[in-house]
Amino acid sequence: MQAFDPKTLAQDPTSVRFEPGPTEDKLILSMGPQHPSTHGVLRILLELDGEYIVRAEPVLGYVHRMHEWMGQEKTYFQFMPNMGRVDYLHAMAWNWAYAGSVERLAGIEVPERAEYIRVAVTELNRISSHLLWWGAYLLDLGAFTPIMYAFDDREFLLDILQAVTGSRLTYSYFTFGGVYNDVPEDFPKRCLDFVKLLRSRLPMYRDLVTDNVILRGRCEGIGEMDVELARRYGATGPVLRGSGAAVDTRRAEPYSVYPRFDFPIPSYPQGDAMARYMVRMDELETSCSIIEQAVSTMPGGPIAAKAPKTLKPPKGEACYAVEGARGKILVHVRSDGGPKPYRVKLRAPGFSNLSVFAELARGTLLADAVSILGSLDLVIPEIDR
Amino acid sequence: MTPDLMSFDHPLTRLVVGLLCVFAFVGLNGLVLVWVERKVAGHVQLRPGPLHVGPYGLLQPIVDAVKLIGKQLAMPAGADKYLYWAAPLLAFAPVTVCFLPLPFDPALAPMRLNTGLVLILAFSGLGVLSLILAGWGSNNKWGLLGAARSVAQSVAYEVPLLLSVMAVALTAGSLDLYEITTQQGAWPWQWYGVKNPLAFFIFLVCAVAETNRAPFDLPEAESELTAGFHTEYSGMGFGLFFLAEYASMIVVSGVAAALFLGGWQGPFLPGILWFLVKVYAILLLMIWMRWTYPRVRFDQLLNLSWKWLTPLALIDLVLVVIVAGFGG
Amino acid sequence: MSVSQLFEEAYTGLKSLVVGLGITGKAFCQPQVTVIYPKQEVDNLSSFRGHVELIGKDDDPSVPRCVACGACVKACPSNCLTIQCPVPVKEGDEGKPVVMGPAPQKGSKTPAVVIVDFSLCSLCGQCARACPVDSLQFSDNPYMVRLDRKEFQIDLLARLRRMAAE
Numbered sequence: 001m002q003a004f005d006p007k008t009l010a011q012d013p014t015s016v017r018f019e020p021g022p023t024e025d026k027l028i029l030s031m032g033p034q035h036p037s038t039h040g041v042l043r044i045l046l047e048l049d050g051e052y053i054v055r056a057e058p059v060l061g062y063v064h065r066m067h068e069w070m071g072q073e074k075t076y077f078q079f080m081p082n083m084g085r086v087d088y089l090h091a092m093a094w095n096w097a098y099a100g101s102v103e104r105l106a107g108i109e110v111p112e113r114a115e116y117i118r119v120a121v122t123e124l125n126r127i128s129s130h131l132l133w134w135g136a137y138l139l140d141l142g143a144f145t146p147i148m149y150a151f152d153d154r155e156f157l158l159d160i161l162q163a164v165t166g167s168r169l170t171y172s173y174f175t176f177g178g179v180y181n182d183v184p185e186d187f188p189k190r191c192l193d194f195v196k197l198l199r200s201r202l203p204m205y206r207d208l209v210t211d212n213v214i215l216r217g218r219c220e221g222i223g224e225m226d227v228e229l230a231r232r233y234g235a236t237g238p239v240l241r242g243s244g245a246a247v248d249t250r251r252a253e254p255y256s257v258y259p260r261f262d263f264p265i266p267s268y269p270q271g272d273a274m275a276r277y278m279v280r281m282d283e284l285e286t287s288c289s290i291i292e293q294a295v296s297t298m299p300g301g302p303i304a305a306k307a308p309k310t311l312k313p314p315k316g317e318a319c320y321a322v323e324g325a326r327g328k329i330l331v332h333v334r335s336d337g338g339p340k341p342y343r344v345k346l347r348a349p350g351f352s353n354l355s356v357f358a359e360l361a362r363g364t365l366l367a368d369a370v371s372i373l374g375s376l377d378l379v380i381p382e383i384d385r
Numbered sequence: 386m387t388p389d390l391m392s393f394d395h396p397l398t399r400l401v402v403g404l405l406c407v408f409a410f411v412g413l414n415g416l417v418l419v420w421v422e423r424k425v426a427g428h429v430q431l432r433p434g435p436l437h438v439g440p441y442g443l444l445q446p447i448v449d450a451v452k453l454i455g456k457q458l459a460m461p462a463g464a465d466k467y468l469y470w471a472a473p474l475l476a477f478a479p480v481t482v483c484f485l486p487l488p489f490d491p492a493l494a495p496m497r498l499n500t501g502l503v504l505i506l507a508f509s510g511l512g513v514l515s516l517i518l519a520g521w522g523s524n525n526k527w528g529l530l531g532a533a534r535s536v537a538q539s540v541a542y543e544v545p546l547l548l549s550v551m552a553v554a555l556t557a558g559s560l561d562l563y564e565i566t567t568q569q570g571a572w573p574w575q576w577y578g579v580k581n582p583l584a585f586f587i588f589l590v591c592a593v594a595e596t597n598r599a600p601f602d603l604p605e606a607e608s609e610l611t612a613g614f615h616t617e618y619s620g621m622g623f624g625l626f627f628l629a630e631y632a633s634m635i636v637v638s639g640v641a642a643a644l645f646l647g648g649w650q651g652p653f654l655p656g657i658l659w660f661l662v663k664v665y666a667i668l669l670l671m672i673w674m675r676w677t678y679p680r681v682r683f684d685q686l687l688n689l690s691w692k693w694l695t696p697l698a699l700i701d702l703v704l705v706v707i708v709a710g711f712g713g
Numbered sequence: 714m715s716v717s718q719l720f721e722e723a724y725t726g727l728k729s730l731v732v733g734l735g736i737t738g739k740a741f742c743q744p745q746v747t748v749i750y751p752k753q754e755v756d757n758l759s760s761f762r763g764h765v766e767l768i769g770k771d772d773d774p775s776v777p778r779c780v781a782c783g784a785c786v787k788a789c790p791s792n793c794l795t796i797q798c799p800v801p802v803k804e805g806d807e808g809k810p811v812v813m814g815p816a817p818q819k820g821s822k823t824p825a826v827v828i829v830d831f832s833l834c835s836l837c838g839q840c841a842r843a844c845p846v847d848s849l850q851f852s853d854n855p856y857m858v859r860l861d862r863k864e865f866q867i868d869l870l871a872r873l874r875r876m877a878a879e
């Protein structure tokens with residue numbers, strides 16, 4: 001085995017992205033791609049001075065699966081299941097973004113009932129994503145128990161989604177013009193039961209974790225980011241809302257039937273990890289209230305518009321943005337009139353959110369970097385696509 | 386007249402027999418503790434914990450130990466061979482010595498030393514050396530960071546630990562754990578833990594930090610440093626660190642029981658049982674805390690020690706001196 | 714920061730720690746929620762998507778509705794379906810062994826071979842959506858443990874016949 005030698009690294013720029021620093025008493029450390037708190041295969045190159053981070057640079061591409069290229073190689077319908085795999089934690093939102101953009105392109109109207117079902121399942125999925133984030137973040141911070149409680153609750157939710165979609169994680173539920181199949185009879189009741197359950201559990205979450213003095217010490221004042229910084233990097237979702245800008249695609253660029261629902265956009269001005277944490281905890285409640293409204297006012301009718309078995313949208317392009325659990329998801333589809341898209345562009349919110357990390361981590365402790373990374377709620381497959 | 390070497394009264398014989406018993410005790414209790422830890426963790430997290438090997442999964446730690454023993458001992462390239470293998474042994478050996486002055490029962494104290502407390506503190510301070518060697522010797526940057534953390538942590542926490550122990554030793558007027566135990570009574574209000582709760586609290590916090598247990602498990606913080614100082618260890622190398630951690634947990638709990646909870650004394654039950662009950666109560670508390678709290682950050686840990694525990698322990702010590710001065 | 718504030722903070726901090734211990738302690742006493750798999754089974758398998766399977770005709774459940782049009786094969790994003798029919802016999806080739814070819818084949822209205830390679834399937838449902846006669850559906854067979862990759866090539870016709878016989 002060859003020992004680490006800064007000089008060879010400098011000569012071979014592909015092996016390391018930044019040249020070693022001018023001083024010699026710095027430690028260059030590769031955090032990841034196999035590291036417990038990079039949530040998958042993210043690699044972060046750190047230049048450390050003691051435990052202080054002088055520079056941090058994320059290195060991407062370890063789970064690059066060429067989803068965009070696959071979009072060009074497959075027909076419109078065939079690309080649908082890929083959407084569940086881009087961000088496996090909030091598959092519904094990606095389903096929706098892609099279905100929405102193709103519907104826009106081909107001019108397919110979505111029946112009302114389908115829209116309501118879409119809202120309900122997407123919000124359920126958002127809750128499951130946030131619950132998982134919550135548990136995983138606390139794992140990063142060294143608390144092992146909360147993730148088990150979160151999974152306990154998440155299990156009920158996955159049961160509901162399984163009854164609807166047949167799968168528990170990588171959903172492929174949307175079709176162009178609606179949804180794949182109708183929700184079961186007891187869907188509204190189960191949703192309401194779950195909302196009740198979650199609401200009864202939230203105070204426990206707060207007492208166990210949010211109010212915990214150790215957690216507060218690990219989150220408050222860590223990774224502070226002002227709105228300017230967040231906007232400059234194109235951060236969206238809870239990361240942006242944690243910096244005080246109450247921007248939510250569901251409100252800012254209303255789509256589907258969201259304008260009919262009444263829900264607050266939680267935002268916190270502090271811009272630290274705690275603010276991002278609080279935004280997500282509040283969004284659990286927001287999603288609960290949207291689900292309540294959606295299932296209690298769900299109209300009858302068809303669940304999908306008549307879409308042709310093989311889709312050949314007219315020449316042109318369309319994009320559709322939805323609010324995912326991690327931020328603004330946008331799918332841009334361009335058609336040349338053939339059965340396959342000419343180009344599919346996926347805008348992953350995690351990519352922009354991660355790019356802030358380099359700036360936030362500078363000058364912090366290694367433990368803080370882990371906390372910041374966790375508070376950005378990254379899903380690496382989504383970033384790499 | 387020095388006693389015959391074969392007689393049980395000879396200090397050397399006592400030492401050897403005592404050490405053997407201690408090894409057995411540590412091994413056995415280590416296994417039990419692993420089981421307890423995993424069972425408690427399981428139940429806290431709404432899962433059953435180990436279940437399938439033996440009744441209630443009781444034999445699971447044995448199977449794990451066999452697995453660990455059977456594993457290959459790997460050493461990373463570029464590691465310092467001697468330091469690397471010395472570290473796990475060095476982690477384990479001093480802890481066992483710490484058991485010698487512990488009074489388990491009026492009739493069962495492996496060695497009665499009039500400086501028992503000092504011995505324990507000295508040898509538990511040695512444990513950190515093994516962490517440094519492990520971190521340095523394994524030629525791993527995470528290990529190095531873990532080692533650096535462990536040094537700062539143990540320096541910071543030995544001070545309030547010492548001060549809180551001093552407070553009790555001053556009240557009792559002795560450094561012999563046997564003596565200190567006998568000065569307390571069988572009932573809770575006669576215990577130093579109740580008479581001097583502040584010292585007890587400080588001791589507990591420091592004990593958790595000394596044994597590198599969550600929420601103060603910074604040298605091995607797996608979500609930050611992968612596994613800290615023992616990142617590179619496999620098989621029994623890791624197993625010894627693991628055992629040493631549990632052994633030192635038992636030691637600090639034993640010291641806490643003897644110093645603050647009246648040791649073996651208690652109504653009805655035999656002394657050894659009372660001692661074990663008290664030790665396990667403290668161990669359970671430590672395990673319970675591990676599965677509840679997030680990990681503190683490094684500077685917060687040091688702040689807690691230097692800004693809170695050390696001044697409080699000093700104040701406590703002064704109060705004790707004043708009370709002892711007036712009382713005695 | 715005044716001293717009283719400092720101690721108030723310490724108090725609330727300590728209180729939060731005790732509250733946390735209380736919650737985990739309560740959970741410790743609660744019954745566990747784990748379903749211990751080989752001994753117990755979860756009860757929601759009916760809605761789980763297993764591999765795709767053929768649907769039999771209403772009057773004869775051992776014969777699939779499938780008309781061997783090949784639409785599902787084309788729709789599948791992962792190429793996991795194989796549907797074959799006998800190739801129409803050319804003139805002068807009579808008597809030679811029958812050759813199988815991918816559906817659709819002229820003159821064949823029922824498939825001779827239907828195989829799904831479950832090791833490739835992503836359970837997306839595009840095949841079922843594409844089928845003009847609703848001959849495909851998801852089975853409720855979630856336990857797929859095999860020792861060999863080849864064993865995931867499931868012969869759906871045989872399966873249909875077996876199901877009909879039961």
Ligand code: SF4
Binds near residue numbers: 788790793834837
């Ligand atoms: S479910 Fe999807 S992947 Fe599986 S056979 Fe059908 S079309 Fe192919």
Ligand code: SF4
Binds near residue numbers: 783849
């Ligand atoms: S689409 Fe339906 S009818 Fe056509 S080959 Fe497939 S299963 Fe048979």
